[in-house]
Amino acid sequence: MKLKTIFLLFLAAFVSGCGLFGNGGGETSRTTGWEYNSEETGNIPYLSGYEQEAGPGLVFIQGGTFTMGRVEEDVMYKWDNHPRRVTVASFYMDETEVSNQDYREYVHWLNRVYPGDREKVNSALPDSTVWREELAYNEPYVNNYFRHPAYSDYPVVGVTWEQANAYCSWRTDRVNEKILVERGILQHDNSQSGQNIFTTDAYLAGLYEGTSGENPEELPDGTTRRVKWEDGIMLPNYRLPSEAEWEYAAYGLIGNVDDEVLTDRKIYPWNGAYLREDTRKDKGRLKANFVRGRGDLMGMAGALNDNADITAPVFSYQSNDYGLYCMSGNVNEWVADVYRPLSFLDVEEFQPFRGNVITEPRRDANGDLMRDEYGEIVRDTVADYRNIKDGNAESQIVESGDWNATEDRGTEDMYFKDDRPGYFSSLIDDEVRVYKGGSWKDRPYWLVPGTRRYLEQTRAQSDIGFRCAMTRVGSPEGF
Structure with missing residues (x-):
């Protein structure tokens, strides 16, 4: 009995994390033995067990390897999507395309914060004239598509690649600002203007003059400080997905794997080569919003096949195995990559991407960071790999x-x-970008995630929208 008791005591000590000599459950350095986050040892920072939370609107995309590129005949004979096996790290992606309502929120914020700066506001507005056709009566869409509440949940179109990137930056700042406000670290300032605008970079650099909330970051000695990136409180940037990320997420192959064996490749984001539903409830309905044939954009009255004359609400049709909607059809989507026909032969096997532009903050003669009239840190290009x-x-x-x-x-x-x-x-x-996915005005060929097209980053179309992504920090799925 005594031996059993001794054994149980030893086992308990061992299971408790080897705290007799180890890091004390994450509180003590395994290197020096000094205590972390303690006033007596100088507040050595340490945060164990961090697990990233998905930002608003995002779903988790578990990464892995897949064959990127052509899965069927290259009917355009461009030879710009040669199959190549690559690996994509885990990341987060918008469940849907960015909607008109999502984008209106951005424009509303700009109008509120920059009421006298029409140039700033107008630079963000979608180009509604993309609906205009010389031999079609599309004027109602010019006037109504972005502004009317009937289209609130439809994907925003008429945005350039540059505008999509600006939206991603704005969304990053608003999400991180809300995190700090909800934690009581900052007070919400509804009167932000000029250079005193919350941006994530300006706050981390100590340049945002916000008012502290009721629960500022407090050190063990009772003093307070600004939140740092090392605290893991704020989220990484919202951004456009890379072409590899977008294509990987579109296929959703997570549902086609049996113990590391890919049981079925896909042509579309759904299984099989058919474009119609085979379930009893929706049998015969099209799986996406696209052009079925010449002059047939939605079917006949009484039996509308995709129920969409132009775009459809962003939650339409069935999601793929990652829970992403409209990865084929509805609208094409901008991705981050610069277009090159032979990128598939050049890019790396891990996280393939063409478009890296490396920047550093600009400093004045005194070494202080420089900001523009909107409070954003000015950055200089130090390397351009496009x-x-x-x-x-x-x-x-x-x-x-x-x-x-x-x-x-x-x-x-x-x-x-x-x-x-x-x-x-x-x-x-170097300013031509890739877009993918097919749209309401495309034939089925363009619904294949491996197909790719390109357009100048300053141009917009009625069939191109976008969705955002976010980098995952830490392990691919958590330990």
């Missing part, structure tokens, strides 16, 4: 044989552009 291996000097063929002449060569030397009428232009440069 044309690496496909447009930079290393990828040029110099017929003269003078290799010194390659120093000043760029994308325009590889991809010829000539805007004169009747002259050839490749339309490819």
Whole structure:
């Protein structure tokens, strides 16, 4: 009996985390033995067991390996989506496309914070004239699609790639501001204006002059301080997904895996090669919003096949195995990548992406961070990899044989552009971005996630919207 008691005591001590000599359940350094987060040892910071929460509107996308690119015949014969096996890290993605209501909230905020700056507000407005056609009566959409409440839950269109990125930045700041307000770290300031606008970067740099709330971050010695990035309180940036992330999420292959064996590849975000539902309830209904055939955008009266003449509400049709809606059809979606026909041959196997532009904050003569008139930190480009291996000097063929002449060569030397009428232009440069997914005005071929198209990042169309993503920090699924 005594031996059993001794054994149980030893086992309890062991299971409790080896606290006799270890890190004391995360409170003591395993390296030096000093206590973390203690006034007596200088408040050495340590946070154990952090688990990221999904930001508003996002769902978790567990990462993994998949074959990116073509899964059927390349009917356009562009040869720009060669199959390649890659790995995508876990991340978060919007459950739906960004809706008109979502985007109106952004415009409303700009109107409230910059009431006298029409240029700032107008720069964010969708281009409603994208609905206008010379030989179609689309004027009602020009006037109503973005503004009328009937379309509140429809995907926003008429936004450029640049506008979509600006929305992502704004959303990051509003979400992080709300986190700090809800925790009592900041008081909500409804009168923000000028340079005193909450941005995540400005707050972390100590440049936002907000008012402390009732529960500021308090150290063990009773003093308070600003929240730091190391505290893990604020979320990473909302951003556009990379092309690889978008394609991986669209397929939703998590439902087609049996112990690391992919049992079925997909052509679309759903299983099978059919475009119609086979369930008893919805049998025969189309699985997405697209053009079935010439002049048939929604079917016949009394039996509308996709029930959408143009776009459809963002929660329409069945979600894929990740819980994402309308990853095929409804609207095409901007992704972050710069377009190149041969990116599939150039990019890395892990987290493939073309479009990295590395920046650093600009500082004045005194070493202080510089901000623009809107309170945003000014950043300078220190490295630009958009044309690496496909447009930079290393990828040029110099017929003269003078290799010194390659120093000043760029994308325009590889991809010829000539805007004169009747002259050839490749339309490819460092400001042309990829969009994917197919739309309400596309044929089924473009519903395949592996297909890709491109457009200048300053242009907008009535069939292009977007959704946001967020990086996951830590392990792919948690330990």
